[in-house]
Amino acid sequence: MVAVMPSSSRAARPSCTGRTGRPRSAEADAAILLAAREALVDLGWSKFTMGDVATRAGVAKTTLYRRWAGKNELVVDAVAVLFDELELPDLGSLVADVEGVVLQFAALLERPETKTALMAVVAESTRDDALRGRIRSAIVDRQKRLVLVGRERAQARGELPYEADPAVSARHTDLIFDVVAGAVVHRALVSAEPVDEEWARDFTLLICSGLAATA
Amino acid sequence: MVAVMPSSSRAARPSCTGRTGRPRSAEADAAILLAAREALVDLGWSKFTMGDVATRAGVAKTTLYRRWAGKNELVVDAVAVLFDELELPDLGSLVADVEGVVLQFAALLERPETKTALMAVVAESTRDDALRGRIRSAIVDRQKRLVLVGRERAQARGELPYEADPAVSARHTDLIFDVVAGAVVHRALVSAEPVDEEWARDFTLLICSGLAATA
Amino acid sequence: MVAVMPSSSRAARPSCTGRTGRPRSAEADAAILLAAREALVDLGWSKFTMGDVATRAGVAKTTLYRRWAGKNELVVDAVAVLFDELELPDLGSLVADVEGVVLQFAALLERPETKTALMAVVAESTRDDALRGRIRSAIVDRQKRLVLVGRERAQARGELPYEADPAVSARHTDLIFDVVAGAVVHRALVSAEPVDEEWARDFTLLICSGLAATA
Amino acid sequence: MVAVMPSSSRAARPSCTGRTGRPRSAEADAAILLAAREALVDLGWSKFTMGDVATRAGVAKTTLYRRWAGKNELVVDAVAVLFDELELPDLGSLVADVEGVVLQFAALLERPETKTALMAVVAESTRDDALRGRIRSAIVDRQKRLVLVGRERAQARGELPYEADPAVSARHTDLIFDVVAGAVVHRALVSAEPVDEEWARDFTLLICSGLAATA
DNA sequence: TCATAAGCGAGACGGTACGTCTTGTCTTCTC
DNA sequence: GAGAAGACAAGACGTACCGTCTCGCTTATGA
Known part of the structure; x- marks a missing residue:
């Protein structure tokens, strides 16, 4: 079994460069990917929406878009x-x-x-x-x-x-x-x-x- | 080369059963399938819209929905x-x-x-x-x-x-x-x-x- | 009580001028006006549609439009x-x-x-x-x-x-x-x-x- | 002359109750009511459409529907x-x-x-x-x-x-x-x-x- | 008697508006 | 400055009516 890198490592760079301000929540990352998989199970691809994932993850839509460019990228990471x-x-x-x-x-x-x-x-x-x-x-x-x-x-x-x-x-x-x-x-x-x-x-x-x- | 059945034979209901009323236009059928293929070439799947196909085909949106339930069904027929x-x-x-x-x-x-x-x-x-x-x-x-x-x-x-x-x-x-x-x-x-x-x-x-x- | 003229007398001229061809049905006229009043009772003005009146009257939409220019005219005659x-x-x-x-x-x-x-x-x-x-x-x-x-x-x-x-x-x-x-x-x-x-x-x-x- | 309350006070929900999130634009409110009056002048009631009002006001349709349930309510406020x-x-x-x-x-x-x-x-x-x-x-x-x-x-x-x-x-x-x-x-x-x-x-x-x- | 002409039911047609939904951004306030 | 909340512009969705049309059929006259 190959070691799985933490999923956030594939997301857009976390706040490494600029180190000021509140750091991104790692919990949010995990919750989003989990919510995305749940949404895929419940809704399939064509009814899968970013807003729904945000709601399931208890997170604001902005938090999703700060990490992924769109639903394609998010789903790739969620499924990978x-x-x-x-x-x-x-x-x-x-x-x-x-x-x-x-x-x-x-x-x-x-x-x-x-x-x-x-x-x-x-x-x-x-x-x-x-x-x-x-x-x-x-x-x-x-x-x-x-x-x-x-x-x-x-x-x-x-x-x-x-x-x-x-x-x-x-x-x-x-x-x-x-x-x-x-x-x-x-x-x-x-x-x-x-x-x-x-x-x-x-x-x-x-x-x-x-x-x-x-x- | 296998003979290709007329595309309308795959569409939901050609004017076979009910013989009253104005018959469906065979030209519209052909124009829509052609327009759908063009739209796929120009836009790809995710930007492909029913309204756009209707416009390209010189046809009303209702004419599409009368024949196909949605873009999935239309595209299958267009590509088949x-x-x-x-x-x-x-x-x-x-x-x-x-x-x-x-x-x-x-x-x-x-x-x-x-x-x-x-x-x-x-x-x-x-x-x-x-x-x-x-x-x-x-x-x-x-x-x-x-x-x-x-x-x-x-x-x-x-x-x-x-x-x-x-x-x-x-x-x-x-x-x-x-x-x-x-x-x-x-x-x-x-x-x-x-x-x-x-x-x-x-x-x-x-x-x-x-x-x-x-x- | 003033004598009521037959309602068709207000509709676009029946086949008087050109006297050949099938004459317009007087029953259809009456049925349409009655259906229009029923539709007004059931639906009110904003949900009142010509197609619905035609269906209620057991008549084709063309038969309505042959007599009245639109729902305004029909309703005026129906309530007058x-x-x-x-x-x-x-x-x-x-x-x-x-x-x-x-x-x-x-x-x-x-x-x-x-x-x-x-x-x-x-x-x-x-x-x-x-x-x-x-x-x-x-x-x-x-x-x-x-x-x-x-x-x-x-x-x-x-x-x-x-x-x-x-x-x-x-x-x-x-x-x-x-x-x-x-x-x-x-x-x-x-x-x-x-x-x-x-x-x-x-x-x-x-x-x-x-x-x-x-x- | 009676003082006129700001029109937004009649709209469904100004940002009074929930204080989080972006507040509703007061400019949009005014622009919509003005646009509605212009549309009434230009088109009359029966050609008056929500989409047209939105375009005139430089606003999305959703912004209208967020404030008014339909054209009836909007027009009452616009005319009042x-x-x-x-x-x-x-x-x-x-x-x-x-x-x-x-x-x-x-x-x-x-x-x-x-x-x-x-x-x-x-x-x-x-x-x-x-x-x-x-x-x-x-x-x-x-x-x-x-x-x-x-x-x-x-x-x-x-x-x-x-x-x-x-x-x-x-x-x-x-x-x-x-x-x-x-x-x-x-x-x-x-x-x-x-x-x-x-x-x-x-x-x-x-x-x-x-x-x-x-x- | 039979052709001509209009009426008629059915339903497809091009259009247009509907009211909702989703997208990705922006704005506000809180932590 | 991240984050939650939610307003925002844009635009597609699928549906509903509109008023017109094209069929095949029926029903009257008038040649």
């Missing part, structure tokens, strides 16, 4: 922490590890706050480079660790060969990440079919066979 | 037709066919109207069963034909074995569809990296190897 | 007939006659359709000369007969002198009409106090004393 | 202040005073904003008790002062006797108010004839004769 809970189980084989993480990821995407928020912020990010960058650094890149760890374990076990060229290795990492994450997301949210053990087994078999064959 | 342009090229081998359709799909996702709309309506559909059904019937299920055609060709060529059990076959179709579509969408929209020929080749190789190995 | 029911009772003295007609008029203004419609169309008529003319000919001028009859009776009884000059006589008629109608309307609708027998007696006494003194 | 400009001239005799105030009132009713608004809000008030109360307190009751002052002066001059019983006195006040206001309004707005000096003289003579005779 959930993704950090993912971890690669060590089940003794590549196939078992992949299947385990697929099911973990599917469980995460079943949570209403994740389900409704993830696609929404990605949609917004198609027109907002800064938001895309935020999603990438807060969510996407952080989870690539799972692929890296998985490959290392498989290599240690002798299931996959070592790759000498770091560029090829990075390309490989990205490819696997897109395939796994994309397939699970598509199954869960677009096809709207359950990512159950059967599907996970079929999918894992397909991918791992491909990996083994192309190695 | 673009997906019908996809077709599986016959390039002589499974690998080449898959690579071709991956690049086609990537080109479609590069179009600003598709890029911005697809994730947005999927995000909304997580809270709206009717919308989910509409997406499925207007977009998802219609494109599974690509997988079916591809498999048939590969089987005819001897690249893949015939599957006797129709249930297994359907599971297989869904799996491949989620893997291919999901991976391309994730690469293009979440990772926001180009789906170029190199990536398409790597991805196709991985999948086809897996398919061959698990056959 | 109610005013024609007023008549001057012959109670043996000017004071008694005036008191009787005041109470009749007050009863008419208590009816919800009259109450809500009269002020509304007068308000609209301040910006619409044609409407003002329609109100005058359909309502105001028709009721001046009450003043004329009352004066004639009073003159016959010797309570009021004969006026030789017709211009002075007409001025007098108008003055009395405005005073009586205006006072009752103001009491009933603006002050919103009951026009009961006590008020009618006080008012009649004041006016008749004035008439007697200025004669 | 004009009625406060009426005052009873002291011309030495009851007849002259009444004639003076009749002409003043007629001049007020000639103003397009008053003409179009007064009857309209009265019409609406027949279905809205709160509005009726608002009209009464903002306009009707405030102007009864004119009758009271006129009677006091006439009593001081010996033109009218003192009335001992306060109930009779109040009844008398209401009667005279309804007769004078009603007659002028009816002449001006219903009959749509000019309230000129000749009519004012005839009317005043009739009323004062009646008052003298019944005293």
